[in-house]
Amino acid sequence: MNRWIIGLLVLAFFSVIISVSAGDEVSFSEALSVLWHHITLGHGIAPDPIADRIVWRLRLPRALLALIVGGGLGIIGAAMQALVRNPLAEPYILGISSGATAGASLFYLGFLPPLISKAVSMPVAAFAGGLCAILIVYSVAGGRGHLSVTRLLLAGVAVASLMGALSSFITLSSPEPDKLRSVLFWLLGSLHLATWSTLIWPSIAVLIGLISLLVLARPLDGMLTGDESAHSLGVQVESIKRILIILASLVTGSIVAASGAIGFVGLIVPHAVRSVTGVTHRRVLPASFIAGAVFLLWADLVARAVLPGAQLPVGIVTAICGVPFFLILLRRSNYGFG
Amino acid sequence: MRQACLLCLLFIGCSSNFPGERTVEDDFGRTVVLPPTIERITTLAPSVTELAFAAGAGSKIVGVTTFDDYPPAVDSLPKYGMLPTDFEAIVALDPELVLASEQVNSPKEADIFSSMGIPVYFVAVNALPDVPRAIRDLGDLLGTSEAATRRAIELEDSLAQLAVLTAGLFERPRTLFLIDDVTLYAFGQGSYIHDMIDLAGGHSITRTLTTRAPVLTDEFVLNSRPEVIVGSFGPRYDVTKLVLHHPTWDIVPAVVSDQVYGLHPDYYLRPGPRLVSGAWALARILHPDVVINP
Incomplete structure (x- = not known):
């Protein structure tokens, strides 16, 4: 198992190197010398100021945001799948992403005055929106004492549509119609607004999520066996569920505020990981984190490279690359939970 | 059934050529059949409204979109939504021609108007010389070629003056x-x-x-x-x-x-x-x- 994690970490490291040096504007050796200059705290030749900005202040924060967002979506996907004991769960399908998007667009389009600053109030609104969505879904699905997976997924699809419609309504009735195009780009999921300072909130939230989930790894394993047997294993099923819902909203909310709703990462990554590591969360969680991070980094690399001088929303790439891969995996593998 | 047949006949009757009807090609390459004179037009984009006013046909405009705000004369005109196009409101204004922008509108919208017997003419401006050209075209179309030519020449002169300064x-x-x-x-x-x-x-x-x-x-x-x-x-x-x-x-x-x-x-x-x-x-x-x- 450790071999896999180490392998993934090495892959992540080299992916970051490739990501910051890929592109016409800066040569590979120039990119490396910029990195070296900063890592050694100013030793070596001072780099060209343009290359320095491109590599250190644009590409590197963007690559790191890709890692954080992708990793966050990976672990939340894995946790949601354990929560509902269904491999179809992910923040996107359960309506959290859509709820977070609806909440964040209220601020993005100037409907609500920013509380402290946009950097703080957007994640808060996204968190509230996501929490609101998942609470509706969960209360509908768990209405009669036990959680019905069918009802959960159907309610998730319904609430996701509702929240999507709300976002569209907010967008189209915006007092700032000139912002429409920007919002569209963000709604489709994009990392193009990454700077060192936009990294702070998602990093904190994802770190909290990762540590909490790792602490909960054993109870999560127990939950895969079903509520009753989990209970008999000494798992506080109800409080774990509550914690998971809040964690999922927190992480998804901060991610959506930074990069919009990027779909399919939370769905595909835990699946791919489980087919290699098995279903134990002590392995699934770290592997999902790194695999999600690397996947999104590569997807963003494609989003940056397809159009010369221009870029695509990365959400389009994750769907186009991710879904066929997922379908193939679904056809081949025959793993189950528990 | 008989009534339906009669209605059909009526429509077929309408679409056959009237004396004085003109056939023109718009900037989308579509063939548009126009009545001999046009007194009521509506526009589907603010840019087209401005072009029609420049062509001297401002007084023939009977309605504009809610995005229109120039020239000031549009303020007193009936307005209709454009995202999406409010077909009912436009048809209610009984236009003889709808002017559309190649940049904003789609030929599918035109099909809906055509199915109701209202011709749609698309205007495209992809380069600066297209502006005076489009004004002249609209002047010919709407029977205001004299005013349109005057305005087109003014604009061309202005562009030429600028070109002299910067060339x-x-x-x-x-x-x-x-x-x-x-x-x-x-x-x-x-x-x-x-x-x-x-x-x-x-x-x-x-x-x-x-x-x-x-x-x-x-x-x-x-x-x-x-x-x-x-x-x-x-x-x-x-x-x-x-x-x-x-x-x-x-x-x-x-x-x-x-x-x-x-x-x-x-x-x-x-x-x-x-x-x-x-x-x-x-x-x-x-x-x-x-x-x-x-």
Whole structure:
């Protein structure tokens, strides 16, 4: 198992190197010398100021945001799948992403005055929106004492549509119609607004999520066996569920505020990981984190490279690359939970 | 059933050629059959309204979109929604012709009007000379060719005057035109905006991008070193916001030498007669010592 994690970490490291040096504007050796200059705290030749900005202040924060967002979506996907004991769960399908998007667009389009600053109030609104969505879904699905997976997924699809419609309504009735195009780009999921300072909130939230989930790894394993047997294993099923819902909203909310709703990462990554590591969360969680991070980094690399001088929303790439891969995996593998 | 047949006959009767009916080709390449005279028109985009007014046919316009705000005469006209097109409201105004913009409207909308017997004429402005050309076309179409020709010549003269001022200029600042200040929407290949920048004595750095409406990366801007950045952010735009949104641009020549300007969007984003004034305003920014009066 450790071999896999180490392998993934090495892959992540080299992916970051490739990501910051890929592109016409800066040569590979120039990119490396910029990195070296900063890592050694100013030793070596001072780099060209343009290359320095491109590599250190644009590409590197963007690559790191890709890692954080992708990793966050990976672990939340894995946790949601354990929560509902269904491999179809992910923040996107359960309506959290859509709820977070609806909440964040209220601020993005100037409907609500920013509380402290946009950097703080957007994640808060996204968190509230996501929490609101998942609470509706969960209360509908768990209405009669036990959680019905069918009802959960159907309610998730319904609430996701509702929240999507709300976002569209907010967008189209915006007092700032000139912002429409920007919002569209963000709604489709994009990392193009990454700077060192936009990294702070998602990093904190994802770190909290990762540590909490790792602490909960054993109870999560127990939950895969079903509520009753989990209970008999000494798992506080109800409080774990509550914690998971809040964690999922927190992480998804901060991610959506930074990069919009990027779909399919939370769905595909835990699946791919489980087919290699098995279903134990002590392995699934770290592997999902790194695999999600690397996947999104590569997807963003494609989003940056397809159009010369221009870029695509990365959400389009994750769907186009991710879904066929997922379908193939679904056809081949025959793993189950528990 | 019989009534339906009668109705059909009536429609077939209507569509056969009336004496004096004209067949023209619009800027989309569609064949449009027009009645001999046109007294009631509606428009589907603000740019087309402005072109129709310039062609001297303003008094024939019986309704405009809710986005229309120029010339001031449109304020008293009935308004209808455009996103999506409010077909009912437009049909209720009983127009003899609907004017559409190739940039904004789709031929599918035209099909709906055609099915109700209302012809739709598309106007396209993809280069600056298209503005006087479109005004002349509309004049011919609407029977106001005299006024249209006069206005077209005025605009052509104005463009020619500007060309005289800027043609010989050796220094042509590398210019970036942005539509949005956060997400970097810009104009790519095949846009009239590059003509405007050229005519104003600049060099547009996005002219050769193959995408028509690209979202630029920050590194593209850093690397192409624009000497002037202009954006349709409005004249009251606080230019320091641009560096706030894109902190790495502090070394971009345009930022270093304070050559960032917010422009009035209607003079640049509406492909109509006001593009000519827009080009002059841009020229005064790029070459304040050469271009003094409009």
